[in-house]
Each structure stands twice: as C-alpha cells, then as structure tokens.
Amino acid sequence: MTFTADWTGERFAHEAFVYDDPEQLRERLVPFVNETLDAGQPLVVVVPPETADVLGGALGPRVDDLFLFEDAHRWWRGDAHRTLAAYTSAMAALVAAGRPWRLVGEPVWLEDEHGTAWSRLESACNESFADLPYYSLCLHDRRRFGAATLERIERTHPTVWSAGGVVASDRYVAPASYLRSDELPWHDLPPDASAISVTSPRQARAHVAATASAAVDGVDTVCLVASELATNALVSAPACTVATWRHGHWFVLEVRDDGPGFDATLAGYVPPLPSQPSGRGLWLVRQLVEELTVSSGPSGTVARAYVRARRH
C-alpha cells in the first residue's frame, strides 16, 4: 500500500493536506512518515508542537530516525525569504546527495503579514524544485486559516490529499500565472520621475542616494538595491536608465536596460542553490524591498522595486 500515490522519487512532488482535527492528521501523517522511513529516505519535519505530539506518540523511538525535527513556530524567520533560505540550507546535503528525500512541513505562518509572500515562494518551488527527488507534504490545520488563505493553499499546491488519496488540486495555477496575479500591477512611468542614464553601479547609487534620502528611511538599503539592479542590467547592456518616483505610499526605483533579456518568470523567487552561479542578485533584492516586479523580453528588461515612503 502506498500513501504517496505514484511518486517514483525522481521529481518534485508538492502536496497540501488540510485537516479538520487531530484524527485526520494522524491518518495521513503517520503512514506517510513510516513509509518514508521504511524506504530509508531522509525525512525533514518542521511542525508545531501539537503536530509533533501526534507524530512523536505514534513513532516512538523511530523519532530518532528523522533527519531533522523542528518546531515550526521557531522555524519562521519573520520573513518568507529567510525562512525558505533556512529550509534550503538545512536540506543542502540532501540536494547534493541527489537521492530521494521528503519533508513534512506545516507553515503555521500563512496568516502572518508575510504569509502571501510565503505562498508566492510555495508556488515558485513547483518550477524551481521540479527536477529534485523531493516530496513535500504541507500540512494545514483548517482551524488556523481563513477562506482566502485556504484558497492560496489550493492555488499553490499541484496536488492535495482528499478522501484517502492524492489528487490534483482543481484550483492549482502555474507559478508564472500565480506570481503575476499576486504582484503589484504595472503603472505608467510618471512624467515627474527623476531619471538618468548610467554606465556604472556607482552612478546608480549616487542618483538614488540623492533622490531617496528625502523619501525613505534606510537609504543604504535602497542604494544597495539600485546597485544590484544596475549591475544585472550592465552585465547585458552598456548603459541603463535609473528612475525614481513616488507612487501612493511607495517610493519606486526602476532600472531599465535594452539588453537581450532573460526568462523572468521566477525572478528572485528562487533560493540560490550552491551550484547556481547566478540569480542571487534578485533574490537579495526581494529580501530588501517590499515588492519587486520584473518584466523581460528580447528588447530589454525593466525591474521595479517598491519601498515604503515616509509621509510627506
């Protein structure tokens, strides 16, 4: 009997299970964990104490066989990107080994102010982790979450546990669609935007230091963002345009180039794996700003970073 449908241990599987009570939780969780340990696969468990109790009671001494067993409340870094980075770091050896492993995660932080950012990363994982031999079972206690959050769970997990089996999620959407639907919409560059053409990251920093100091706290951070975005642009083009303006309660920083562009579907949503030589710049920027939108094509790339502006 298998409790993970037809997973062959070759590609990423991402299942959401929303349970109503501890008994339902036990019926899904305990066979899954035993099946994993019976197969000799490493298992990472990050769950709140109530779930840990259910698991610990059922596993007995086998609990020592878990690769990692952590309290989800402490695991949350107060920020989606840092929390995913913690997972990536903890699982680095498993990624490197390249043999099948599994995770039981219970993201108790979905109602946090950064919970929507976490859901974007869950969505992006479906593409960025696609080729890893990794099964992620995400547990959710229905009593913790509102309707909007439950919908996000179904939109970001390709499979769900339902009526004793793994089935496709009816509401699942591809990462590109999910991410674009949740990001800030593009608006026209205002005529009073302060824009210059630069040929070095240093010029970008200087321009942003001059325009941001009256508008935001943490000018150093905004200068670093400008520098990283300009560096990305100047790798593919001899010059780029740096513009800043206010939009509602945002201070917006835009870097635009006419280089060859790249696939921006997951821009900055992917935690850097040690084997990846590039892609860290946008990952860094996403950690430093409230919102980042990136559009790229054969005729160039536009990146917009949003930071909260001080009140006038």
Add this chain to the structure above:
Amino acid sequence: MLHLWGEVDMSAEPALGAWLAATLASREPVVVDLSAVPFIDLRGVRTLTTVAAASGADMALRGGPVVLGLVLDAVGDVSDRITVEPSRHEELR
C-alpha cells in the same frame, strides 16, 4: 591583516579576486579590514567568500559598511571559514 579601501562593486571585483587569491595562497588565517570600504555589493562579498573557500584560509571580516550585514544575511550559508567580527558600535552596546 589586509586593508581594503574604496567601494567594492563590479568594477573592482576582478582585480580584487585575483589579488586576494594570490595573497591568500599561504592558507594562513587572515583578517580583512573593511573599515575604509563605504560600500560592498553581493558580488564583492561572494568574491571574499569564494576566495577564502578556495584557498582554505580562515578569514575574519572587520568593520565594513551597513550593507555588509544585509548582503551576508542574504548570501546565507556562508562558509565556516568566514567570521564577522562585531563592529565597534555593537561592542559598545
């Protein structure tokens, strides 16, 4: 101790990487003083960590701009060979 001066970004990194690699060839522990570095970006930090990892030398970073901490946090998984000495500001608290 090695002293770096000036801003470290894409225009400085190739020369910095080559110089560090030659300097750290001895594998002896080294302190890199960044107190005269007003800015360092992700590539700059990666240059430091990559060279330290490749040379096998333990490296301590001393001083440095505010953004150094932000970048180090984001790089994550910094090699055990790299330590960051507390800034004077933190020592005084």
